[in-house]
Amino acid sequence: MSLFVIFLILDFLYPLDRDKLYRLQSQKVLTKKGEVLRMGLSRDGFWRFDVKSDELPELLKKSVILFEDRYFYYHFGVNPYSILRAFFHNLTGKKTIGASTLSMQIARMMKRKKRSYKNKIIEIFNAFQLEWHFSKDEILLFYLNLAPYGGNIEGIGAASYFYFKSKPKDLTIAQIALLTTIPKNPNLNRLDSQKNLHAKRRKVLSLMYKNHLISKSQNLRSRIEPIIKKRFKAPFYAPQYTNIALKNKAKIVNLDLQIQLFLEKTLKKASNALKKFDVKNAAAVLIDNENMNVIAYVGSKDFKSPLGQNDGVRAVRSPGSTLKPFIYALALENGLITPKQNVFDLPLYAGFYEPENFDKKFMGLVRAEEALQYSLNIPAVELNMFLENKSLYEMLKTAQISSLDKSKEFYGHSLALGGFGISLLELTHLYTAFSNKGRILPLRVGGKLVDKNISIMSKESAYLVSEILSQGIRSRFSEFWESMENMPKIGFKTGTSADSKDLYTIGFSKKYTLGVWMGNFDGSKTKDLTGLDTASEVVFELFSYLNSKKQLQWLEKPKNIQKSLVCLDAIKKNTCKNKDYDFTIKGVGRKYPCKRLRGQVLAFLMKEKMITSINDFSRHICYPRWIEKKPALISPYDGAEIFMDKERKIMLKCFSFSDDDTIYFSIDDGDLIESKSSQEVFVKMQKGSHKVSCLDANSKKSTNHIIIKGDL
Incomplete structure (x- = not known):
């Protein structure tokens, strides 16, 4: 009793x-x-995955x-018999044997100290405490x-994975036998270096069989089970994505591994095929529009390649033409266009x-939907x-683009x-608004929530633009489309930055939005x-x-979209020349900005004999403003600083809004140079400031x- 009291005091x-x-x-x-x-190492450099008893x-x-x-x-906590047996054996035997119980081993693992009688006494006391x-x-x-299970592996959870790529509950009898042997001498008995694994396993299996833990047939089958003498590598899927998850300490994420591997394979194949065109890398991100989760994330085509550790999904770059659909959505909901209206x-x-x-050409008059499908720059x-x-x-400000x-x-x-500049992740997130009735919703990526819940366009304009983008792809890829198996209806937009540095394709359906960069x-x-x-494939x-x-x-068509008989003229003259049924949004009135008639437009209409003079618009609401407009002197523009040699000439170009297309140029209030509206005139000028x-x-x-x- 007194010893127990002493223990309690200690x-x-x-x-x-x-x-x-x-x-x-x-x-x-x-x-x-x-x-x-x-998997990520613990902060002290070990692989440890604690498991529960069940x-x-x-x-x-x-x-x-x-x-x-x-x-x-x-x-x-202490086995006296084992201590006595070990004491007498170690006095006479060549090999020493231990007497530590599991409790004593735990005590030793808690505080790694040199072996000595003093430390042995402390170990025994700690075992009693346990x-x-x-x-x-x-x-x-x-x-x-x-x-310890050899090297930097500690605990049965980590040992099961690295030696057998298994969970403890799924271990075979033979695997349990092998793992049982390791802690006695972890670095000698580790499975990736031990030479005598079969003998070690037989010893444990024999003990199990003799003590009725396994049957005879289980013993015999386990003895011949193949031994894979290796230590498996830690998994390394979606490295850029899992970097985010590790940073956010996320344990369970929404990535779909099957889709991830398919996207990685497809992206790498497409990128490698373009090496001769100096395309060395690529990135892609796939968003589930319904659950708003990133379910596939490829930061680079090959993480191990030069510069492959960069994250192309989060890198900020010019998006090229990929933002044009948002302009058209805004124009539709503000009454500036209908899909078939000419621009x-x-x-x-x-x-x-x-x-x-892109091709340095101009189409003149074109339907709004075609202007978007062909990604024309001027209309946008x-x-x-x-x-x-x-x-x-x-x-974009409303969308909180960082x-x-x-x-x-x-x-x-x-x-x-x-x-x-915008990242591929933010750009793809922005595009999910087309599938979510014009709203950007909170997005989860690698354990992080991008907390946005914002309407950036009406559900009607989002649908109309989506329809335009879905029809354009079929017309431009008609033969290819027919050959593609299982190809669903998708909205589709490409983009190319200056000098073809950044090559984009965005695709979306009701369920998914995919962004690809090359x-x-x-x-x-x-x-x-x-x-x-490139990226479209x-x-x-x-x-x-x-x-x-x-x-x-x-996508489902919103109720407020209707077909109406509308005027499709880019600028209506006294009467509408081009009427047709087109999709419109209920409650959105048509707007015809006076700015639409600029000098280049007037010159084009006259050249194509669509009008004889500006007076053909005499009944137009903007006519009084138009005839009062000063001529548009577009070259050289105001404030221009021009570097030139003695041989070069300066181009003069001006558009008149008068019914008489005669114009006159003057340099520094000098002699008048007669010309015609929209014609180019070239003159020599001296260095210095000029009017x-x-x-x-x-x-x-x-x-x-x-x-x-x-x-220069």
Whole structure:
């Protein structure tokens, strides 16, 4: 009794350090199906995955007790018989044997110290404390979670995975026998280096059989089970995605491993086929629009390749033409267009900014839906200008795009054509609004919530633009489309940044939105490619694959979309010349901005004999404003600084809004140079500051100030 009282006093004075029983854990990133995507070492450099008692097979528990401490359930932390047996054996025997119980081994694992009699006494005291404060089953679980299994593997959870790629509950009898042998001498007995594995296994199996833990047939079958002498590598799927998950300490994520592997394979194949065009890398991200989860995330085509550790999904780059659909959605809901309405694709001069189409050509008059399908630059820029304070810039601000951190004036009109940087993740998230009735919803990626719940366009305009994007793809890929198996209806948009550096394709259905980028992480150019030439193949293949798994549905048409007889003229004269039934949005009135008639448009209409003069618009509401407009002097633009040599000439170009198309140029108020509206005139000018004027037949004048400089 007195010894017990002394123990209680010592236990109070020197309490058990319970924290040592719960070591730092390695991190696992799992899918919802339980598949391991990635593992991370504990902060002290070990692989440890604690398991619960109900996750362990009973045979494993009994095998360990039988092999390590067969009287475990009968002693109080120390086995006196074993100590005496070891003492006398070690006095005379060549090889020493141990007498440590499981409790004593745990005590030693809690505090790694040099072996000495003093430390042995402390170990025995700690073993008594373990027995006093914990049940036998708890002590056994501590042992199995702390036991060394060779190298930096600790605990049965990590050992089961790295030696057998299994969970403890799924271990075979033969595997249990092998794992039972390791902790006695972990670095000697580890399964990836031990030479005598069969003998070690037979010894444990014999013990199990003799003690009626397994049957004779189980013993015989387990003896001949093949031994794979290796240590499996830690899984390393979706590395850029799991980097995010590890950082956010996410244990279970929404990635779909089957879709992930298919997307990786498809992206790598498509990218490798374009090496001769200087395409060295690629990235893609797939979002489940219904659950708003990122379910596939490929940060680069090959993580182990040069620059492959970059994350192309989060890198900020110019999106090219991929933002145009949002301009058209805004134009539709603000009454500027209907899908079939004609718009102008003509040269546009906005100060120093002169956008061009990709092929350097202009289509003249084109339907709005075709302008979007063919990704024409001028109509998109001009519509965005007509939107004024309801333009793309305001929409992107509403969408809380993180990289849009400058003023509207800073980006200017180039914003419509991708004149700013955005990540593929944010761009793809933005596109999910087409599948979610115009709303951006909170998105989960790698354990992180991108918490947005914002309406950026009406559900009607989102649907109409989606229809336009779905019809364009079929007309441009008609033969290819027919050959694709399981190809569902999808919306589809490509984009290409300046110098073909960034090549994009975005595809979406009701269920999924996929963003694909191709290019180079070092920012180098590709060989005159477009998103249509490159990333589109990945979109087609993935949607075909997804549709083969489960048939994908298209978007539902909102109730407020109707077919109405509308005027499709770009600018209506006294009467409408082109009427047809087209989709319109209930409650949205038509708007005809006076800005639509600019100098280039007037010259085009007269050249094509659609009108004889501006007087053909005499009944138009904007006519009084138009005939009062000064001539549009578009070259040279106001404030231009021109570098030139002695041989070059300056181009003068001006558009008149008068019914008489005669115009006059003057340089520094000098002699008048007669010309015609829209015609180009070339003149020589000296270095220095100059005033260039254009005078129409009604004496209305526009003046620009320029500076001529020498050679660059």
